[in-house]
Amino acid sequence: MKLNFTKYQGTGNDFILVDDREQSFPQDISIIKNLCDRRFGIGADGLILIQDHPELDYRMIYFNSDGSQSLCGNGSRCGFAFAQSLNITREHATFETTDGIHKIKSENGIIHFQLFDVSEVNQLNDQEWFVNTGSPHHIVLNEDVAALDIVSNGRQIRNLPEYSGQNGTNVNFAQLLQNGVKLRTYERGVEDETLSCGTGATAVGIVAGKLGYKSPVSIQTKGGELSVSFKYENEKFIEIWLAGPAEKVFEGSVTI
Numbered sequence: 001m002k003l004n005f006t007k008y009q010g011t012g013n014d015f016i017l018v019d020d021r022e023q024s025f026p027q028d029i030s031i032i033k034n035l036c037d038r039r040f041g042i043g044a045d046g047l048i049l050i051q052d053h054p055e056l057d058y059r060m061i062y063f064n065s066d067g068s069q070s071l072c073g074n075g076s077r078c079g080f081a082f083a084q085s086l087n088i089t090r091e092h093a094t095f096e097t098t099d100g101i102h103k104i105k106s107e108n109g110i111i112h113f114q115l116f117d118v119s120e121v122n123q124l125n126d127q128e129w130f131v132n133t134g135s136p137h138h139i140v141l142n143e144d145v146a147a148l149d150i151v152s153n154g155r156q157i158r159n160l161p162e163y164s165g166q167n168g169t170n171v172n173f174a175q176l177l178q179n180g181v182k183l184r185t186y187e188r189g190v191e192d193e194t195l196s197c198g199t200g201a202t203a204v205g206i207v208a209g210k211l212g213y214k215s216p217v218s219i220q221t222k223g224g225e226l227s228v229s230f231k232y233e234n235e236k237f238i239e240i241w242l243a244g245p246a247e248k249v250f251e252g253s254v255t256i
């Protein structure tokens, strides 16, 4: 079959977007892997289907490049930009994805995605934390993230036995700066460093909040700047929003 697609990126986290309102996309892992392959396919960190929803503005189904599923923050922002281009929604939307129903909106070209409240922020030791923002995130604080081998260090933590019950974890290496946090992320499901990870940036923003940073926290990823805002009330992070750009790269069609 012929598949029409549009490629988007959100701070360098890149996705294949498919208008699947007719639900004709074959959700086959080998097709998703081939489409996301950077040498034999279109190339992307993930693939996103936008479908009709009986009550909400739309449903978004997210696949990592290996075909696994989880919440994707940058993908949600790109999914909204794509839904706007399809005239499914305008400036505000409510949609369903992997972990439930979320709000999303655009303001002055920046897309703001609301994540669920977070009450568990686990400090593992002086330098390491674990936070689940809809996807699982291990966080390592480091004084010079530019010098790190993200793939080998990230893969070792991703495969720790304590994370095997949840199919591993994403791993974020965060350098605390005066005006925000510099971040590099190893993504589960891509099994590589990506240029940016939205749920990871949010997890790091929350840890920064625990360490005394004021909302909004600026997160500097390899692919650009994200902003994480929140309130902290009754030992809980609430009204958590991830904000940043989402841009169309190109569109095309392939035979699958």
Ligand SMILES: N[C@@H](CCC[C@H](N)C(=O)O)C(=O)O
Pocket: 013, 064, 068, 069, 070, 071, 072, 073, 074, 075, 135, 136, 170, 187, 188, 189, 190, 196, 197, 198, 199, 200
């Ligand atoms: N890139 C994403 C996270 C996608 C899911 C993740 N790889 C996982 O499997 O947990 C983001 O922007 O949040």
